[in-house]
Amino acid sequence: MTKPDDASQWSSMREGGSYLGMRLLVLLYRFGGRWLLRPIVALVVSWFFITRAHTRRHSRYYLQRALARPVTWRDLWQHQMAFADALVDRVGAWMGKIRRQNVAFSGHTLLAQLKQQGRGAVILGAHMGNLEMCRAVVESDGSLVLNVILHNRNTRKFNRIMDGVNNNNQVRLIQVEDISPATAMQLQQMLNNGECIILLADRLPPGNQERFFEAPFMGSPARFPVGPFWLALLLGAPVFYMTGLRTPDGHYALMEPLGDGQRVPRQQREAACLQLLNNYLGVLEKLCYQYPYQWFNFYDFWQDEARGDSASATPAGNQKSVDAQE
Template identity: 30%
Template sequence: MNSAAQAPAAAGANSWARAPERSNAFALRVMTWIALTFGRRVARWVLHPITLYFVLFAPTARRHSRRFLGRALGRPARLVDCYRQVHAFTATILDRVYLLRGRLDQFEVTVRGGELIEQTLAEGRGAFLLGAHVGSFEVLRTAGQAHVGMRVAMVMYPDNARMINAALSAIAPDSKPDIIALGRVESMLAVRDWLDGGGLAGMLADRQLPGESERAGEVRVPFLGHDAPFSDGPFRLAALLRRRLVFMAGVYLGGNRYDVRLEPLADFSGRLSGPEREARIREAIVAYAARLEALCREHPYNWFNFHDFWREDAS
């Protein structure tokens, strides 16, 4: 495919990163003050007008939400379904206020698959935790630190949601999450050194990220009944650094309940030939998409990907 043909696809893939933030720093700080002054129960009531505003005045995100929910639920999505999805999203954002301050005692968190991480940490080679925009990564990081002592750095595009991250870091300056920025010359070495030190590198593989390597491409695989594009960048990075891939999710169950899941996805730690590596990468992408689809059908209101995931708007 020539570069002219690739350009529209790339633009659609990265448009979410260029979209203006709907976050408002002042509103977030007011919300934080309410949360810390009056407690989580009062703060959760404030989420309802915030959710209603987003559902009513964000038509593009609402359209994408209904498209996804219709496929995940197996029926046409209603406005109340969109409301439930957005409310779950705002609830996890609120909970980050407490989690960043180490208030895990306010939540009921179950951890499944912790023994897999314990085994990985015992080997001293680190691993990649591969997730999606499902539930809360923050609860996974906080619970992991408390239960199995894991150190997780997010490998991510750092400028997205910058106002949310700035507001939350302001209220918990001693609890800033470790972040390894993508798209920089030193990114690969930083990831390798972190893993060699026994750390875990978390990535979200359900979006095409600006600044990914030119070697990264896309693989279209079935997802909720339609072919969808998934970037092979995270999988190639794991294969290049010869590490394990562990599927991760911090599923929000409502109220103060979360379910942290850690499941084996792929193992690139052995030496592979070129053709074998390519086959294993595709197998891992297909397995990841299937795992994500099952999770979306089980907890459809937990997927917070409010953009044109299947790239159907352009067509």
């Protein structure tokens, strides 16, 4: 395996925006709601849209796969505005502006039943939609505890703001650089307490980019972290995919089963891990086609540029696209 080019990885991307600017957006949301905030957010998005050609370019590579048609400037704009809307909804969820009654989520009952049985669940998420919807789902009755395992290298400012607006301890952000044996023991104890563990599984972690699975995703080979899938398998808990989506009918929290949590003999673990990855990619790929503007990986995800193969991102018969000059 060759090591990916660090310059093209998400972990090397500098977090945009200032702390004071983000804090101002939170205050505006608190006193004026999302409708006051959205025009301001549109201006901020416009600035980044104009000044960050690489973000437009990487958005184009993805959207060409997801839309299977020529990508327009409007598509690129809509993609970045969807990202901004997800950030606004994230703030709203943490502030209690979005509550359980605002989110359709049938999976809540299943997770509650597992907790009654003294069992937790592993949730493999992605940068699709808005996982912060989990906060809205559990906020009203505090019946579930969700532990979000995340790498915070390029989101420190936003996480600092969230610490200031979060008054609900049912969702816990556990920031790690890597999953150590001690961390695994801590996670196992959480599961034994009937708690849920959320791991994002569509990006290589910043501290470990040499170990990955390579699998076809949206028609091209892509790299996915080994850790979340092996960990989910070894913890022996039911595994689900979960995310929050914005739909024409409102907020919707989706939960799909990926694995039953049965113990797997050692000689069968590799095959079981690959099956778990395959189940995960099946759900994620379907969502990318169904909600193309709600997957947020604005970097060279498929290594198109690193391999000098950016043309492969373009569907057959569509070799000309916006931003081609970049």
